[in-house]
Amino acid sequence: MSETPAVDLIFLWHHHQPDYRGPHDGRGLLPWVRLHATKDYLDMALRLERHPGLRATFNFVPTLLDQLESGLTTADALMELIARPVGGLAPAERAELAARCVLAPRHALQRWPRFRALCDRANATRHDPSAPALSDAELAALEAWFLLAWIDPMFHDEPEARQALDEPGPLTEAHGDALLLLQARLAARVIPAYRALAERGQIELSESAYCHPILPLLVDVASARRAKPDLRLPALPFACPEDATRQIERAIARHAQVFGSRPQGMWPPEGSVSPEVAEIAARLGLRWLASDESVLARSRPAQPPRGDPRYRPWAVSTPAGDVALFFRDHELSDRIGFVYQRWSVEEAVSDFLARLRRIGREQRGDGPPVVSVILDGENCWEYYANDGGPFLDALYAALEAAPDIRTRTPSQVLAERGTLPRLEALHTGSWIDADFHIWIGHPEKNRAWDLLARSRRVLVEAGVTAASHPEAWHAIDAAEGSDWFWWLGEDHYTSDKALFERIFREHLQAAFERSGHPVPGWLQVPILGVRGPREVWEQPLGFLHPQIDGRLSDFYEWYAAGRHRVDSGSATHRSRRWVSEVHFGFDATALYLRLDFTAHRPPEPGLDLVLELLAPNSRRLAVRGLARGRRAVTWDMDGRAGAPVEGAECALGSVLELGVPFVALGLAPGEAVELVLVLLRGGEPVESIPGDDAVRFTVPDAGYEASMWSA
Known part of the structure; x- marks a missing residue:
């Protein structure tokens, strides 16, 4: 290999799966860790091993490492179903298998017509009620082909795979059982394979924050407006740099x-x-970070071209010291991720090397340009022929033979380079459009951020710390993962x-359970169905002086109240909605609420009403049993559960009326208040009121009534 290469090439393959394990029993609810382990993770290590002259970097998310290890002893829900005899499965379980086992890489469906025919049969039974159900034999064969489809062709000569592929007749449960064992054996080899490559210096292993959170948003969700000033932020503030620090510290360990x-x-x-994330990384001893070229473009002022700034590492100064930044070549990375899958292997490899050499010719400076190709290590290969194996083998062979292209790791580049050019400012953004709209801004995403912020605040106020209850904070870390926010909203479909x-909500619930605190009702109401702002609010016009008797005494009793019209989007079970309108208001000393019920769903003794105060502090009170008459108002929180709320009163007749003194709620004039109401039956939520927001108002001060009169 030439001593003066034209190009230094960094490959960074990112291996990531969210934590699919249920926080209560630790069982994987989705199968993607096991399936990508046998289809992608292991063969990527072994293919590189065949080319000892190459160097690459593999980035592991710790939640993936956790699941690879736990999967050695605990099967996920789908693998448990596949392991059971098909004849003993319930109809719902058979339907689940039929729906899951058609989700296979495209190359497998093209390669095996028998598998494709079974998938067509399974899809027909799902979409056509008149189609005959899959027989036991068909379902067993579908399971076996599905398992085979998620094993990389590199391993098709393993005895279990070869026996299935050589079977002239239908595949059976015996084939499926054998393939399950093969999958487990292959998955167990993943971590040792990468450890061995690292120990002999062929790869660098890097990491991401523990649960894959969007770190700048953990530091402060308001930082999202640096890149997108018109972005709609969540209602509640969230600024927790200590969480970002903890996630990185845990990942390093x-x-x-x-x-x-x-x-x-x-x-x-x-x-x-972001600048804050760079500082945290430097403080924790990390030498380099990587991002996208779009972030670099927004970090530098417009300047006359003096070499492409993408093709060098940059130093970023922070109060904790310098950290180096590498920026991915978006075009080259996306060509592997999305383009070359449609090309012949020869054309794709030739194009990739030609583009590298063009960069080498055009960007030569004090040293060879550093080209960073960074992409997921699992998601693109199912669209390549033979799972991308022929492409990777040919690409690696061509690079190993190229005297003018040298593969390096980020740490090797930093060791070989002198003083790095300094980036005077670092933009706050991600690899997607250099902003964060994928994870924040949509009402569903913002509702999730609000639930996270409320949960965290309640725990902090209760004295729950990472030292006193580490498992509770691990649950918070899990809820901070980016994937939950990725799938909310309308950007992506699954x-x-x-x-x-x-x-996501179960992780937040687990934080309360692990710290010994009751789970708030608002964590049991689904986020989905949240919509954007609607003209349903009417703000209070002045003080109220209602008589709490459960009926409308006169027209003006609630005339000055604020009002929220509750529509069908607010009910957990939409066809069984109870509340049609919420009226709210106050006088100088107390909060008043009125619930109007729908004509076809009157209140009943089996329902309970819980009022959750979310801001500026946390309080929870309850009205048990919505029977007609005067009802007791009691505390529903640790230390005071069941005790009467002093000065509070409630009555239920044609409407429900509730009055609670501000002093009982710990509220002072001028404080901004947020609260929700939840109807429960048997302790389970059946309706959140209002379902897509909170009741919001400001506690009146001495000048409130005069200001409303003048208005």
Whole structure:
């Protein structure tokens, strides 16, 4: 190889899966860790191993490492179903298998007509009620082909795979059982394979923050407006740099535990960086970070071209010291991720090398340009022929033979370079459009941020710390992961959207359970269905002086109240909605609420009403049993559960009326208040009021009535 290469090429393959495990039993609810382990993670290490002259970097998210290890002893929900005899499965379980086992890489469907025919049959039974159900034999064969489809062709000569592929007749449960064992054996080899490559110096292993959070948003969600000033922010503030620090600290420790040494660098989740994140990374001893060229473009003022700034590492100064930044070549990375899958192997490899050499000719400076190609290590290959194996083998062989192209790791580049050019400012953004709109801004995403902020605040106010209850904070870390926010809103589609949303809320629920606190009702109401702002609010016009008797005494009793018209989007079970309108207001000393019920759903003794005060402090009170008459108002929180709320009163007749003194709620004049109401039956939420927002008002001060009169 030439001593003066024209190009230094960095490959950074990012291996990531969110934590699919239910926080209560630790069982994987989706199968993607196991499936990508046998289809992508292992063969990517082994293909590079065949080319000892090449260097590459692999970035692991700790939640993936956790699941690779736990998967050695605990099967996920789908693998448990596949392992059971098909004849003993319930109809719902058979339907689940039929829906899951058609989700296979395109190359497998093209390669095996028998598998494609079974998938067509399964899809027909799902969409055509008149189609005959899959027989036991068909379902067993579908399972076996599905398992085979998610094993990389590199391993098709393993005995279990070869036996299935050589079977002239239908595949059976015996084939499926054998393939399950093969999958487990292959998955167990993933971590040792990468550890071995690192120990002999062929790869650098880097990491991402533990649960793959968007780090700049953990530091402060308001930083999203640096890139997109018109972005709609969540209602509640969230600024927790200590959470970003904890997520990186935990990741560094986990990486060292698994691989035997600390990582030197990090691909921040989704390439998301900010000056504050760079400072945290420097303080924790990380030498380099990486992001996208679009972030670099917005970090530098317009200047006359003096070489392409993408093709060098940059130094960023922080109060904690310098950290180096590498910026991915968007075009080259996306060509591997999205373009070359449609090309012949020869044309794709030739094009990639030609583009590298053009960069080498045009960008030569004090040293060879550094080209960073950074992309996911699992998601693109299923669209390539034979799972991308022929392409990677040919690409690696061509690069190893090229005297003018040298593959390096980020740490090698930093060791070989002198003083780096300094980036005077670092933009706050991600690899997608150099902003954060994928994870914040949509009403569903913002509602999730509000739930996270409320949950965290309640725990902090209760004295729950990372030292006193580490497992509770691990649950908060899990809820901060980017994937839950990725799938909310309308940017991306998955049939498992409701499951992702449920896992997010279950992580927050687990934080309360692990700290010994009751789970708030608002964490049991799904986020999905939240819509944008609607003209449904009427703000209070002045003081109220209602008589709490459960009926409308006269027209003017609630005339000055604020009002929220509740529509069908607010009910957990939309066809069984109870409340049609919420009226709210106050006098100088108390809060008043009135609930109007729909004509076809009157209140009943089996329902309870819980009022959750969300801001400026946390309080929870309840009215147990919505029977007609005067009802007791009691506390529903630790230390005071069941005790009467002093001065509060409630009555239920044609409407429900509730009055609570501000002093009982710990509220002072001028404070901004947020609260929600939840109807429960048997302790389970059946309706959140209002379902897509909170009741909001400001506690009146001495000048309130005069100001409303003058208005």
